[in-house]
Amino acid sequence: MEVANRLNTIEEYYFSTKLKEVRALQASGKPIINLGIGSPDLEPPKEVVSALVSSLYDKTANTYQSYQGLPELRNGIRDFYHNHFKVSVNPETEVLPLMGSKEGVLHISLAFLNKGDAVLIPNPGYPTYFSVTKLVEAEAVFYELEAANNWFPDLEALEERDLSKVKLMWVNYPNMPTGARASKQQLKALVAFAKKHNILLVNDNPYSLILNDEPLSLLAVDGAKNVCLELNSLSKTFNLAGWRVGMVLGAEEHINAILNVKSNMDSGMFYGIQKGAIKALEVQDDWFATLNTEYEKRREAVWELAERLGCTFNKKASGLFVWAKLPEGLDSESFINELLIKKDVFIAPGFIFGSQGDGYIRLSLCAPLEDIQTAIQRL
Known part of the structure; x- marks a missing residue:
């Protein structure tokens, strides 16, 4: 049975396929630290x-x-x-x-x-x-x-x-x-x-x-x-x-x-x-203050991680990620694949967000501070 023609215009979502590879490495005993996806690990109220x-x-x-x-x-x-x-x-x-x-x-x-x-x-x-x-x-x-x-x-x-x-x-x-x-x-x-x-x-x-x-x-x-x-x-x-x-x-x-x-x-x-x-939707403002205090700590650590990778980034950015520019001439896909295999750290390559993202990586804040610090040590 042939699939609909519309499926020929798209591919399976990058994270759907890449995370299968990450999970397989984890199952084989590799201590992978996932800084690739924006899935909050903190508890809800x-x-x-x-x-x-x-x-x-x-x-x-x-x-x-x-x-x-x-x-x-x-x-x-x-x-x-x-x-x-x-x-x-x-x-x-x-x-x-x-x-x-x-x-x-x-x-x-x-x-x-x-x-x-x-x-x-x-x-x-x-x-x-x-x-x-x-x-x-x-x-x-x-x-x-x-x-x-x-x-x-x-x-x-x-x-x-x-x-x-x-x-x-x-x-x-x-x-x-x-x-x-x-x-x-x-x-x-x-x-x-x-x-x-x-x-x-x-x-x-x-x-x-x-x-x-x-x-x-x-x-x-x-x-x-x-x-x-x-x-x-x-x-x-x-x-x-x-x-x-x-x-x-x-x-x-x-x-x-x-x-x-x-x-x-x-x-x-x-x-x-x-x-x-x-x-x-009814929670008070102190919830957001506590949440952002934790993310501020993680962001400081991710900034250090990005600097060790030789990247530059904007410290005034918001959200759950740090968007970092790789040193000139480096390809984002090759870079993150090498990091995954050699250092057991997964980071999202910028090319998946469009051609303007090549030469960049995206680091997530959705991992415990200890994991981010461990990733820094591995570098």
Whole structure:
């Protein structure tokens, strides 16, 4: 049986294949330290776990759930956005919980893209933007991000390109993989660009509260809801990656289009996870302070590790990663493979995020400080 033609346009996700190799090395007895992926190893808030456990005895815990999620969850998302981003949304019409924001990338693409529509994708950027674009048979149009411009798109250069087929644009600030932050003025410029060219602008915003003293939302820009959506996630902020809790916010007409797709693809998020997510959204600011204190310690150690590898990097970046430039002339894939075999340390190569990522590596903060220090010693 032949597979669908769409599968010929993409490959298995890099981490899906590479982590098989890492696990095989670990199974053979190799003491691999994994600094490659952004899967938080820290525990979620205890009250979040308690909320999930206690909810299992509720009468509705094992029933089908609403495609739109519990009203309390949507209200929690509304309050979270108001408290942290000064953004007001209607929880009935402008909020849709998701089973992870990665699901949202697919749902948004299915809701708005026709075959042949063009999509602006950052390079470097999250690989899923490209793969999903190809799966829905749209045209991927990369726009390059440069270190010299702090990894923000050159909108003037984009203006000179043919944008007539562009229907959707992905942005991601704080940026992954680079950790670059966008200013309020830059977000305003993005919204103005989207309005001018009738483009649906989608900001993927899961790192906004990690090592970032000024969290921003694209939806805080005046008039942004008319042309923008924003994805967010509880994975990084509350150490709930495996729970698969995300959200998309925007204008009612856009949310309804996504709901039309979602309601035909799943049966709603598990009740217990929703109850835990509600509790997570209620945690106080001291949670974020404690979380970031730990990540600050780890980042200091990762900086030392990067320096020992001969790399340069930006200490003002945010998020769960350190994006580091290799010494001139080194290939990122060869570099990380040699490090894995000779030093038992796995780091993500920059090329997997696009051609602009070659010559870079991405080091994760999602490993115990002791492991990072051990990696330093091995060098």
